[in-house]
Amino acid sequence: MILFEVVLSGVLVGGMYGLIALGLNLQYGIARMMNLAYGEALMGGAYTAFWFFMLWRIDPLASMLFSVPVAFCGNWLIYRYLLSPLIRRAANQEILEADTILVTFGLLFVFQGLALVQWGGEYRGYTYLAVPIDLLGATVALNRLMAFVAAVVLALALYWLLRSTRLGGALRAIAIDPVAAQLVAVDVPRLSALAFAAGGAIMAAAGTLVSMFLSFNASIGIVYTLKALIVVIMGGVGRMLGCLMAGLLLGLAEALGAYLVDPGLTLAINFALFLLVLLVRPQGLFSRG
């Protein structure tokens, strides 16, 4: 029975990992920009939810109405004015990659520094829907369940959008081959910017959800960037369904590792998986070929 609870908690966290990996996949798989400041949107979303809740008693889910559009616009501006100039300037892919790594690291430090100056380094959290719920014999906090459901709904909506709409088709075409997409009249620069902005917006939403059941601080962003990247690599760059599966897998592996080995070694499990996948199956676990 305990094992079932462990698996359940792994799945609940895994849904969140799937969501943040989906957002990173929009940025890295479609817009082809490795954004190392990706997690800062999560940090921003979490702080927004926290302050809205603490100061004005506004429901965290409602605070998304503020944080998500802000993150969308912020990421769009970053892509448009900081990253696109690099694309135009770069002589080839490797220079572009080095440039984006450095610029987005810079952004990471700026955002993290601003948050530290503003709110200090201590861990924050609030109590929201901390009601125990009985789920098939296991006890789960309602906030966890709620966050999981919201994450899965968001992820599935996004998946449907990519799979079944005209816009989604164009985005997937860019993920597969940006040059060929241009040839069939897909406006690659505009849609890449859109995908990048949407990725940031998803991360802000994830931040809101995470803040409902985990404590966070100003330097939490990079941790989630790393996890998102690990999941994306496991699932396959540009592959959406693979990411959701890999997210669940990472959540499960973490929960089982924490239960069977030691809770202090979650990060070690993350990196072991990361290395294993990169060395054995660099194209991702769920991709064909």
Added chain:
Amino acid sequence: MAEKPASRWWIAPAAAGVAFLAGLPLLLSAYTVSLLISVLAYASLATSWAFFSGTTRYISLATAAFVGIGTYTVALLSDHLPLAVVLAIAHMIGFVIALGVGLSTLRLSGIYFVIFTFGLTELIKQLVIWFEINQTKTLARYIFVNASGTLIYELLLATATIVIAGVWWLSRSRVGYALRVIGEDEMVARHSGIDTTRVKVLVFAATSAVMSMVGAVLSLRYTYVDPNIAFNSLVSFQVLIMALLGGIGRPWGPALGAVPLVLLSELLSGTFPHHFGIALGICFVVIVFFLPGGVMGLVDRWSAWLPRSALRRRKES
């Protein structure tokens, strides 16, 4: 193929300069000496970082991991062994761990290597915390080594001198040449008979060992150490940005880049610790956008090494 024999006229003045620096603690206040200690430490770190990461283009963020390994070695062993032995052990542990890391990860390219090396610091930190909590039941350690500022200064001056001279000498040797070819095009390097794995792993291990050494010497300044102090990933970024600021690919560049950033850190970290992070972040952006060639920046360097522009240059000449 053969490099022009470099003129050696500057060796005598450089030696005189080192001798002068060695005498400085006699003239300066303790505060200035401690500032110079930071400059020398970061100059050594940035120089060794640039020798591997700058030339091969494997951007490593594991600097903090190796510095921390050095620091922790001292924290664990300094009560039991004489200082010289502890420093030698720190150096060796850094080398061995880097060897293992290099063998398993230097196949990763680009962003994956960056992320892995960044994660390595966190990973080692977590493992140390886990070990301390579960096995030794102490999370904080005290370092009781009677080392004066002057001793630390002289040790680091020696390290910095050896590192800069070593990098200067190595970059003119077959190893340096091999590294540059790897940075230009790894496939070409392999086809021209360079054992790329061996060169990469050995140089990565050797430079990482230097970082552990620096971490070990620096730790003599502290009396109290815990994993969060020892494995501070900010160090990796500082070293990277110093090397970029100074200009990689020249023996003196990274060391020069260390000076302004150490001063900036000293200026800000006392009163506004968080503002230093912001300043560092702005530095990254400014270097990429406005100083790609100005301070011998990374981008310009790299673009000059890329196969296509190399071809262009050959055609022009």
